[in-house]
Amino acid sequence: MEAIGGEHQGRTTSIRKVALASLIGTAIEWYDYFLYGTAAALVFGQLFFPGFSPVAGTLASFATFAVGFGARPVGGIVFGHFGDRVGRKTMLVVSILIMGLATFLIGLLPTFDSIGIWAPILLVTLRIFQGFAVGGEWGGATLMAMEHAPANKRGFYTTWPQMGVSVGLLLGTSIIYLFALLPEEQFLAWGWRFPFLLSLVLVIVGVYIRLKIMESPSFRRLQEAGSQARVPLGEVLRDYKMVTLLVIGAQCAVNVCFYVFTTWSISYLTGQLGLSTAAALSAVMIAAALDFFAQALFGAWSDKIGRRPIYLAGSAFFGLFAFPFFWLLNTGSVFLIVVALVLGISLGHGATYSTQASFFAEQFGTRVRYSGVSFGYQLAGTLWSGPAPFVAAALLAWTGSVWAISLFMVLASIVSVISIYLASETFQKDIDEVEPRQGDTVASVSRNSGGGETV
Secondary structure (H helix, E strand, O other): OOOHHHHHHHHHHHHHHHHHHHHHHHHHHHHOOOOOOOOHHHHHHHHOOOOOOOHHHHHHHHHHHHHHHHHHHHHHHHHHHHHHHOOOOHHHHHHHHHHHHHHHHHOOOOOOOHOOOOHHHHHHHHHHHHHHHHHHHHHHHHHHHHHHHHHHHHHHHHHHHHHHHHHHHHHHHHHHHHHHHOOOHHHHHEEEEEEOOHHHHHHHHHHHHHHOOOOOOOHHHHHHOOOOOOHHHHHHHHHHHHHHHHHHOOOHHHHHHHHHHHHHHHHHHHHHHOOOOHHHHHHHHHHHHHHHHHHHHHHHHHHHHHHHHHHHHHHHHHHHHHHHHHHHOOOOHHHHHHHHHHHHHHHHHHHHHHHHHHHHHOOHHHHHHHHHHHHHHHHHHHHHHHHHHHHHHHHHHHHHHHHHHHHHHHHHHHHHHHHHHHHOOOOOOOOOOOOOOOOOOHHHEEOOOOOOOEE
16 A cells, blocks of 8 residues: 555656646747737837838738747647657757757847848748747647646646746746846837846746656657557548547637737737836736636636636636627727736636646647647647737737627637637547557557547
């Protein structure tokens, strides 16, 4: 009995260590990624597109923000392939190195006044590297947590890397906030650079932590059996077509609304409503801090009642809240603005983002899980997240009102609700089903209801 208890205790400690490492590593990567979005809203238009009008400069700045999302599916494909062939851990170390170096170099970039057109070209290039790196980050961090977790707590532990996103948003926004307290001339001259340069220190911490954790048990078993897929993405496209489409559609609401809340709204609050930069960033920081705890609660709850009900409710909430969100913002009251962002981020994003990691990962077999979740998740980022701030800014410029943006959010909510309704529940699924060995014929396996392979 003692031996069994000791083994269980060691397993629990290992899971907690992996979950914490996933949270910290993901927080560092998303700190880098969100830092760009905040800087795009506040300074990049002036420094890298100075010849444009304020509106055109903001649009151009958000366009470079969207470019990073275009690179994410490529990163998802590359990292997913080697993550399914070589291992999850190695790919996570590589992804954080690429992300950290790209972010650090953004902090060193000369502006348009110094080198002309090369400034925005180099900015876009480094943003592409950021997108490539984060394309491999999410899938690997998610699988490391989920494949280490006990079956009845997969939702809770898989939420930990998701919570790292809130930490990254909070950390990135907080650092920008501190330097934004400088006089505007100093902030534009050099203050904005320090948060990017800090990335070098953070990435060293992240690499050290990730080198200390063990490879996923599910992948080790797959590797020992010699059952890795030869071309994982090929199997995904062959056997999981409908699952992949539903994964992409399910993310529409959370991806569109989250980036409207956290990236575009900063520009709207400061540029249209006259709110100070400090007040706008503070509102996002408060919402991000509460989102951290909300995700933990929703993730644990999904182990009790399932992923679909929570994810469905959160996605529907985005559509219902689309118009009230702007009603609260347009009051100009700092308190009501904070309430709007807290409700949108903590309830809507908290419910959806906390559950989608386990919900999506459980849809795919171990052989192709890294490729499947990365490809579906990152392609959705390209389609929904990247264009969201740009579309919101363009709709405001076109209509002169926020009602069009609210309709944009409602449409995104409808797409997600339909996709989630059509998807299968997964919270009681055995994720370590026997996988076909290399060389097995397609005829030797049967297909389950989700399109995946089962012996």
